Amino acid sequence: MTAPEPVTPPRFAAVGAGRMGRGIAIAFAYAGYRVALIDLRERTPEAWRRLHDEARAEIAGSLAGLARLGVVDAAQVDAIAARVELFDAGGAAAALAGAELVFEGVPETLAAKREAFARINAHCRPDAILTSTTSSILVTQIAEFVERPERFLNIHWLNPAYLIPVVELSHHAGTDPAVLARAKALMESIGKLPVVCGPTPGYIVPRLQALVMNEAARMIEEGAATAEEIDKATRFGLGLRFAALGVVEFIDFGGADILHHASREMSASIDAQRYRAPAILGRMMDEGRLGLKTGSGFYDYAGRDVGAYRADVLLRTLGMLRHAGLWQPPAERTRD
Structure with missing residues (x-):
């Protein structure tokens, strides 16, 4: 059974109707867009x-869960869910034909990716941005399956x-900068915060x-x-x-020398390989680029109001404390 073809195909399509595809579909539907959720497998x-x-x-259950938490009006759930349009293999061509941004989310094997992109290549328009949602395969490997790979990146x-x-x-050397910029803008249009990295294993978050x-x-x-104490x-x-300071910002704020010395001590006492500091940290030590206290580190603080910056960091941290319910006002009187 093929889902009815809309008069105008959705601008966005998720290929692969599993957990990731459904989550992506909800994200676009929540932002007000119609989105195609496509299953390429031939089924009875x-x-x-x-x-x-x-x-x-x-999809309905996830949205209902958000409604129970008070972040979505229960009356909106059906309308949001209706923006997700499901297509089987027979309807895939029509659904892909009008999409300007396509997310491949089939199983994590090169064979499955190759087969999926053969279908995507055949039906997508030439200017469509094609992406893979893979968490384990490098963008450079999948780019080989894409016609006009300059329009391809991993998301x-x-x-x-x-x-x-x-x-x-995650972009490859051949990704058109204009395509990368357009992909970022489209993700921002649904309230996402895109971060960019090259063809590196584990991206940023999983690697850390x-x-x-x-x-x-x-x-x-x-x-x-x-486990309880660690958590x-x-x-x-x-x-x-x-949550208040990014990891690299945190290094600069405390000082690259602090990380350098801590790495040396833990390399000696725990594991030399796991805690060995990278070469870039040694170069920063040699050059006196220790972070905020020397005016440069991973970031350049020249001309920056350091006092105002420190106050902003404190404010961010206090905000997180209050959010966690851990901030306490000062005692009104001296305690014995």
Whole structure:
């Protein structure tokens, strides 16, 4: 059974009707756009109906969950869900024909990606931006499957896709800068916060968080701390600070020398390879670029009002404390 073809196909399409495709579809629908959710697999009518109903139920359930939390009016749920238009393999050509931005989200194998892009290449218009949502395959590998690869990049969403604002845009050497700029603008139009990286394994967020998560698991394995204590420390210590300051900004704020010395000590006491400081940190030490206190580090602070900047950092941190319910006013009187 093929979903009815709209008079004008949606501008946006998610290929792959699994969890990621559904999340992407919700994000666009929430922002007011019609979006095509496309299943490329040839299925029996019964199998397609099951998938269709399952996808509809998950989309409605996710929106209903937001309504229960008070961030969406319950009266809006049906209208938002209706902006997601589902298409089976038979309707894929019509759905893709009008899309200006396409997200491939089929299973994480090169064979599946190759097959999906063969279909996408055949039906998409020449100026459509084509992307993959892969979390594990380099953009350079998938670009080989794309006709006119200058219009291709990876766009990695963080789950839940309709909730987390950051999306990671990974481009290859042949990606047209105008395409990258257009992709960023389109993501911003639905309230996302695009960040850009080159063809690097793990993008930005997964590469950083894998290190933290593995180290947390090692600490439990070693008996250094319980899961509960580690989670308390990361939520209200590490996480709270990094919500107020970016990781690189944090290095500059405290000083590259602090990280340099801490890395040296932990390399000696824990693991030389895991805690070895990168060469760039050594060069910064040699050049006296220690961050805010020397006027330059990863960022340049020349001409900046340092006092105002420090006050802003404090304000951001206090905001996170208040949000977490951890800020306490001063005691009214001296305690014994």
